[in-house]
Amino acid sequence: MNRAFSPFVHSMLLALLAVSATASAAEEPKPAAAPAVAVKADAAKGATLYADGDAARGLPACVSCHGAAGNSTISVNPKLAGQHESYLYKQLVDFTTPQRNQPVMTTYAKMLSDADKKNIAAYLGTQLSKPGAAKNKDTIDLGKKIYRGGIAAKHVAACASCHGATGNGIPVQYPRIAGQHQDYTVAQLTQFRSTKADARKNSVDMHTIAARLSDDEIAAVADYIAGLK
Numbered sequence: 009m010n011r012a013f014s015p016f017v018h019s020m021l022l023a024l025l026a027v028s029a030t031a032s033a034a035e036e037p038k039p040a041a042a043p044a045v046a047v048k049a050d051a052a053k054g055a056t057l058y059a060d061g062d063a064a065r066g067l068p069a070c071v072s073c074h075g076a077a078g079n080s081t082i083s084v085n086p087k088l089a090g091q092h093e094s095y096l097y098k099q100l101v102d103f104t105t106p107q108r109n110q111p112v113m114t115t116y117a118k119m120l121s122d123a124d125k126k127n128i129a130a131y132l133g134t135q136l137s138k139p140g141a142a143k144n145k146d147t148i149d150l151g152k153k154i155y156r157g158g159i160a161a162k163h164v165a166a167c168a169s170c171h172g173a174t175g176n177g178i179p180v181q182y183p184r185i186a187g188q189h190q191d192y193t194v195a196q197l198t199q200f201r202s203t204k205a206d207a208r209k210n211s212v213d214m215h216t217i218a219a220r221l222s223d224d225e226i227a228a229v230a231d232y233i234a235g236l237k
């Protein structure tokens with residue numbers, strides 16, 4: 009009798025075992041997820057994306073506008089080489105918000121993943137910035153005065169107090185502006201000053217400061233900044 013039942017009992021046992029195995033697997037607490045390790049930015053990946061873009065996503069090569077290793081030679085496109093990594097990342101994020109709505113960069117920034125943004129920022133942050141030069145002898149004194157001492161009568165703080173005496177900025181808060189193209193700096197100060205809906209509004213400090221500057225003062229300080237090393 010035993011033998012006759014044994015295959016049946018055996019299969020019952022197996023079935024029970026299977027059920028209990030499934031049940032216990034379901035009840036067992038899942039192994040804790042690996043502790044959240046901050047993913048380190050991959051500058052090498054950033055360099056490739058910067059130089060080649062990504063045709064599959066329709067993403068153009070950044071190098072075509074911002075120059076080799078971030079040293080743009082086109083005055084309306086900012087130099088990015090040697091800019092603080094955290095600032096570059098912040099701008100790429102800001103471009104995806106109404107805080108810094110700029111048709112070209114907003115389109116591209118929206119195509120970049122968060123990791124892409126971090127990788128590119130890590131790459132550009134370590135590149136060496138090529139110096140620029142001031143061009144207008146007539147305004148250099150005014151530019152220097154504004155940069156170093158501000159304009160007391162208009163309550164304009166010295167640019168140097170935040171961007172540093174040599175324009176290197178202070179990570180994480182204050183960007184490097186030394187050696188930047190005049191045209192780009194003028195455009196940004198004009199943007200910060202503007203109250204239009206699509207103006208750059210990602211810094212209350214810069215809005216307040218720029219709102220007190222005339223066109224001539226903006227041109228003078230931008231020219232002085234281009235020559236800072």
Ligand code: HEC
Pocket residue numbers: 058067068069070071072073074084085086088091096099100110112113116128195
């Ligand atoms: C067609 C030209 C063009 C291309 C291509 C381009 N950019 Fe730009 N980029 C610009 C212009 C113009 C600005 C200035 C925008 C403004 O006036 O606010 C800018 C601004 C920026 C800034 C802000 C710099 C600062 O000092 O605030 C960053 C960062 C940037 N671009 C990164 C990139 C990256 C990364 C790529 C590639 C994915 C890229 N750009 C591709 C034209 C371009």
Ligand code: HEC
Pocket residue numbers: 086098154155164165166167168169170171181182183184185193196197210211213214217229230
């Ligand atoms: C109280 C501190 C402070 C002072 C003073 C200050 N800045 Fe700034 N500036 C900032 C901050 C913060 C930012 C970055 C804003 C952001 O996150 O986009 C900035 C950004 C800029 C930018 C944009 C850089 C870029 O690459 O897009 C320019 C240009 C600039 N400042 C010029 C000036 C000039 C010129 C003066 C003096 C007239 C000045 N700043 C004074 C804090 C300051």
